Amino acid sequence: MGVVTENVSVKPTMDELVARAAAMLPWLREQADAVEAARSVPPETIQAFREAGFFKILQPAAWGGYEMNPEAFYRVLMELGRGCPSSAWNLMILGIHQWEFGKLDPRAGDELWAEDQEILVASSYAPCGKVRKVNGGWMLSGTWPTSSGSDHCEGGAFLGARVFDDDGNMLDHRSFLVRREDYELIDDWYVVGLAGTGSKTLRVKGEVFVPDHRSHSIVDYTMGYGPLTYRLPFNQVFFGAVSSVVVGFANGMVDLFVEHMKPRQNVFVGGPVAAQNPFVQEKLGNAVLLIRSARARILQCIHESTMYAERNQPVPLDLRVHYFLDIQGVAKDCFTAGHMMFKKSSARGVFNSNPLQRQLRALLVAANHITQNEDDTSALLGGYLLGQGVPPCVFELPQAN
Known part of the structure; x- marks a missing residue:
């Protein structure tokens, strides 16, 4: 079952990570048909990716990650995609969010990874929701399609919504981190390809509050003051x-x-x-x-x-x-x-x-x-x-x- 690596808490090189991905290819190819039939990547595969350190590649060091340049993540994906497309797609989606926390107020990462630094987050950035500004945060509602790998995510989901002024002019397209208990999943992923990604529809329960520190602009390019990769x-x-x-x-x-x-x-x-x-x-x-x-x-x-x-x-x-x-x-x-x-x-x-x-x-x-x-x-x-x-x-x- 996958490739279990040792000492993954020690930061590996990019070449070591790519080699781990390449070593998984026979196993991933062998299970690819079963993944498609199940319409979901099995937990064992997600765990194998954890043990290989793949979810740590872009995670900030403050929360146990390797804080590497995106090139390392890209090269791993280029390998894994050769084996099981759905499994590689899940890693891509669930592994890119760790980088996003480098763009957020550190309080968001502190809250998510306070007790478990391996918790994963889903997403659907399409601006399908409605949002309004309130004191200290935002009120968000709506339904978002195609949230890949969402069954594996106890940490919630990044959801996209556009912000408008009173005259209907668009001001921003923002990402909002919503808690897992604030939404439900709808199993409607019946598709021609990438069927194993489990990209279910996500529906927020009513209207939920998202504090300012759990939101950022997707449009506004800010450098911040963090490590190089998050600039x-x-x-x-x-x-x-x-x-x-x-x-x-x-x-x-x-x-x-x-x-x-x-x-x-x-x-x-x-x-x-x-x-x-x-x-x-x-x-x-x-x-x-x-x-x-x-x-x-x-x-x-x-x-x-x-x-x-x-x-x-x-x-x-x-x-x-x-x-x-x-x-x-x-x-x-x-x-x-x-x-x-x-x-x-x-x-x-x-x-x-x-x-x-x-x-x-x-x-x-x-x-x-x-x-x-x-x-x-x-x-x-x-x-x-x-x-x-x-x-x-x-x-x-x-x-x-």
């Missing part, structure tokens, strides 16, 4: 995590495609074996090019951003606008690569018993995630380069009149 933009770090696990899904298809094609014989008389077929070779080569290019963009974005954080400087808006598309275009490239390989698998690829189609369905669903919206983001970058500025409440709060 990075929220959207870039979160979106980059989604894109990283998508790269893992695509590389998982490469693994399976190579395994599938090496021994395969061509059914047509006189034709070459599949591995000698130039069209099979071409599709594989170009698929790998797309995947590696997407992976390189993610890592370049985080490397460049980190250089600014090291100088205690904000990442310039000009770069953030470019990074937005660099990261959101990942699923398009990876799905294109996956479909190229799937097409060459011919009839064998369509059977449920063939794991190629599981990886492709994961890519299909991930490409629909809001963080992979390359169409709107392409127009946003184009408009910016043509001198049209950027829409309010995407990168910055609206300017006060």
